[in-house]
Amino acid sequence: MPKLSDVLTALHGLYDPEWAESWDAVGLVCGDPDAEVRKVLFAVDPVQAVADEALAWGADLLVTHHPLFLRGVHSVAATGFKGRVVHSLIKGDCALAVAHTNADSADPGVSDALARALGLVVAGPLDPSAADPEGCRGIGRIGALPEPESLAAFAARAAKALPWTAAGLRVAGDPARTVQTVAVCGGAGDSLFAAARRAGVDVYLTADLRHHPASEAIEAGSPALVDAAHWATEWPWLEQAAAELTAALAASGATVETYVSRLPTDPWAFHVPSTT
Numbered sequence: 212m213p214k215l216s217d218v219l220t221a222l223h224g225l226y227d228p229e230w231a232e233s234w235d236a237v238g239l240v241c242g243d244p245d246a247e248v249r250k251v252l253f254a255v256d257p258v259q260a261v262a263d264e265a266l267a268w269g270a271d272l273l274v275t276h277h278p279l280f281l282r283g284v285h286s287v288a289a290t291g292f293k294g295r296v297v298h299s300l301i302k303g304d305c306a307l308a309v310a311h312t313n314a315d316s317a318d319p320g321v322s323d324a325l326a327r328a329l330g331l332v333v334a335g336p337l338d339p340s341a342a343d344p345e346g347c348r349g350i351g352r353i354g355a356l357p358e359p360e361s362l363a364a365f366a367a368r369a370a371k372a373l374p375w376t377a378a379g380l381r382v383a384g385d386p387a388r389t390v391q392t393v394a395v396c397g398g399a400g401d402s403l404f405a406a407a408r409r410a411g412v413d414v415y416l417t418a419d420l421r422h423h424p425a426s427e428a429i430e431a432g433s434p435a436l437v438d439a440a441h442w443a444t445e446w447p448w449l450e451q452a453a454a455e456l457t458a459a460l461a462a463s464g465a466t467v468e469t470y471v472s473r474l475p476t477d478p479w480a481f482h483v484p485s486t487t
């Protein structure tokens with residue numbers, strides 16, 4: 212049975228912490244490197260419900276995309292929800308590791324999983340990493356649908372491909388417009404509007420789009436926009452990461468059991484369409 216340190220070596224082989232943005236906080240949050248790891252649960256958010264799910268399943272390691280702590284803390288007392296998560300995991304002998312922007316920029320990374328879920332053939336990163344001379348790593352992906360289709364059909368495709376959320380999808384653009392080339396960015400992607408426009412794609416699917424950047428991008432001749440729930444755009448990566456980690460460990464003769472959380476941790480609980 213592999214030790215946590217072996218599993219982390221495999222995880223970091225897939226998602227090198229060096230690839231993370233300078234503001235990010237990735238890697239091991241809690242856990243003993245010498246502890247044995249048999250079961251690994253993957254989830255987007257390190258919230259209490261996910262920690263409880265990991266412990267109920269008997270996970271030895273929880274891998275999340277989002278960091279539990281992004282900034283320095285002076286206490287992990289269980290008086291706050293983050294401290295409670297840490298206490299729960301340590302008491303339950305479950306480690307926590309984070310692969311965030313290092314997983315975004317990996318090849319394959321978070322946006323590859325999103326692109327594949329949508330049925331795209333991926334051509335390359337939307338914003339290539341300057342640190343990768345081969346141009347394979349970077350944030351977001353550019354790809355194409357096998358056949359052109361209407362924006363309305365593409366939005367329906369995305370709604371079917373991504374896990375259910377109360378918010379669903381918001382779309383900017385003529386529903387009858389034909390689209391084939393697509394840019395995607397798992398998670399908040401409004402910083403990549405300019406890159407999507409430069410790439411000349413027909414539609415850009417991402418999450419967390421805000422009024423002014425979206426409005427200005429449309430006015431500036433942007434691609435059509437599809438705004439999905441942040442959690443939903445990153446969730447497809449979990450299956451990909453679980454399969455990749457299993458394969459990486461198997462290559463060194465180690466076996467772990469993996470499980471992908473389906474708990475919807477999108478914070479928006481319900482959606483009310485306008486009626487006036």
Ligand SMILES: [Zn+2]
Nearest residue numbers: 398399441445
């Ligand atoms: Zn995210």
